Amino acid sequence: xxxxxxxxxxxxxxxxxxxxxxxxxxxxxxxxxxxxxxxxxxxxxxxxxxxxxxxxxxxxxxxxxxxxxxxxxxxxxxxxxxxxxxxxxxxxxxxxxxxxxxxxxxxxxxxxxxxxxxxxxxxxxxxxxxxxxxxxxxxxxxxxxxxxxxxxxxxxxxxxxxxxxxxxxxxxxxxxxxxxxxxxxxxxxxxxxxxxxxxxxxxxxxxxxxxxxxxxxxxxxxxxxxxxxxxxxxxxxxxxxxxxxxxxxxxxxxxxxxxxxxxxxxxxxxxxxxxxxxxxxxxxxxxxxxxxxxxxxxxx
Numbered sequence: 001x002x003x004x005x006x007x008x009x010x011x012x013x014x015x016x017x018x019x020x021x022x023x024x025x026x027x028x029x030x031x032x033x034x035x036x037x038x039x040x041x042x043x044x045x046x047x048x049x050x051x052x053x054x055x056x057x058x059x060x061x062x063x064x065x066x067x068x069x070x071x072x073x074x075x076x077x078x079x080x081x082x083x084x085x086x087x088x089x090x091x092x093x094x095x096x097x098x099x100x101x102x103x104x105x106x107x108x109x110x111x112x113x114x115x116x117x118x119x120x121x122x123x124x125x126x127x128x129x130x131x132x133x134x135x136x137x138x139x140x141x142x143x144x145x146x147x148x149x150x151x152x153x154x155x156x157x158x159x160x161x162x163x164x165x166x167x168x169x170x171x172x173x174x175x176x177x178x179x180x181x182x183x184x185x186x187x188x189x190x191x192x193x194x195x196x197x198x199x200x201x202x203x204x205x206x207x208x209x210x211x212x213x214x215x216x217x218x219x220x221x222x223x224x225x226x227x228x229x230x231x232x233x234x235x236x237x238x239x240x241x242x243x244x245x246x247x248x249x250x251x252x253x254x255x256x257x258x259x260x261x262x263x264x265x266x267x268x269x270x271x272x273x274x275x276x277x278x279x280x281x282x283x284x285x286x287x288x289x290x291x292x293x294x295x296x297x298x299x300x
Contacts, residue, residue, distance in 0.1 A: 016042045016130065032139070039138045043125025045147070049244060052151050059154075065247040073257055074223075079200065081220050082245060084154045084180040084213075092149030092157055099144050100161075106137040113165065116141075117158060117236055126239035126250055126291075154245055156180070158237045159211030175234055177213050187217040200224075201260045205270060212238035212249065212289055219246035223253055224260065228270050228286040235287040242289060252290045266291050 019041040022030055029047055030038035038044050053062040059082045068075055096116075103112040103119075119141060121127040133141075150157060159177045191199060204218040209227030211234050218225060225248065229235050242250030255262045263270055266288050 016040065019043060032142070037135065037138065039119075039123065039142055040130070042122060042128070042130070045120075045123035045145075046125045046243065048147060049124070049151070052147055055151070057152055059245075061245065062247055065251075068253065068257060074197075074200065074259075079220060079223070082154055082216075084156070084184070084216060084245075086155075086180045088155050088157055088160055089149045089153035092153060092155070093161070095144065095146050095149060096157055096161060099141055102137060102140045102144060103133075106134065106140065113162065114233060117233065117240070120145075120158075120240055121236050124240055124243040126243055127236065150244060156211050156213050156216070156237075156241060158240065159213065159234070162211070162234070162237070175210060175231060177210055180213060180217070183213045183217040186214065187221065191218065191221040201258050203260070207270075209238055209289055210234050212241050212246075215249055215289070216241060216246055219249060223248045224258055224262075225249040225252075226263065226270050226288070226290050228288045230286060232287055235289055238289040239291070249289060250291075 017036050017040055019030070022036070022041070030036065030041055030044060032038065050062045050066070052058060053060055059080045061080050061082065064075075064077065064080050067077075100112050100116050103115045107115060115131060115133070118127065118129065118131045119133065119138075122130050123145075156177060159175075163176045191202075191204075199221050200223050202222050203224040203226065204215060204222050205225075206212070206214045206227035209215070209229040210231075212227055215225045215227050215238075225246065227238065227249075229238075239250045242248075252262070269286055270288060
């Protein structure tokens with residue numbers, strides 16, 4: 001990975017402090033005690049994800065992704081492999097539960113899980129909507145949230161927690177994810193366990209995205225990943241999962257790098273197979289995980 005400086009691409013309508021300007025001025029990320037609190041910067045957590053990717057037990061995917069962006073074309077190195085466990089790391093689960101409890105106690109809202117997902121999506125730069133939380137709640141979340149168990153024990157943590165909470169109002173669409181083991185089996189069957197150069201640019205599209213487990217497993221083979229769903233909450237989680245584990249899913253490579261035609265950016269629809277096409281009279285909005293207009297934080 002190259003120098004530790006951030007180049008920021010954020011739509012003009014976002015009213016957020018300039019993270020790039022702060023880092024250029026101070027030579028570090030924002031922290032507690034600064035004039036502007038760190039959680040007010042869109043994408044403040046994403047830089048830590050990239051730095052954590054240097055850990056010897058991390059897959060090295062962000063560094064691989066950024067090396068390709070820097071070169072402007074695919075590199076010879078194969079896609080770094082990542083293995084997802086069907087069992088959640090207990091430390092990671094407990095940490096997320098503590099964060100949700102903080103929101104529940106401080107904000108007195110039944111939708112505490114949604115609020116926490118929104119908070120994490122802002123922190124990772126995958127949404128342009130800053131959560132409306134009190135400073136005290138933000139500080140407690142900032143002090144409690146820990147990337148380490150999520151990155152060292154890859155799993156769809158948020159999807160699993162959402163599926164286990166169907167009785168408390170968090171999961172109105174009765175979302176239930178396909179087990180990681182089944183997703184891995186299907187990915188190997190469909191992609192023939194082929195990690196060669198040609199497979200890397202083949203498109204993989206999931207018309208019932210959920211929290212993107214299928215695409216996470218397909219990310220071991222392809223850079224060309226797409227998906228959509230009618231549930232904004234699970235699509236938000238899918239983007240978070242991409243930022244953590246498969247950056248080219250949430251922040252797609254441009255067409256010039258992949259060398260293959262790509263569908264237009266949102267809100268244009270993806271080519272959904274006929275059987276999964278929603279009826280026009282239902283007016284169902286299909287949400288996509290590859291929101292190329294959301295802005296991205298680059299390491300130069």
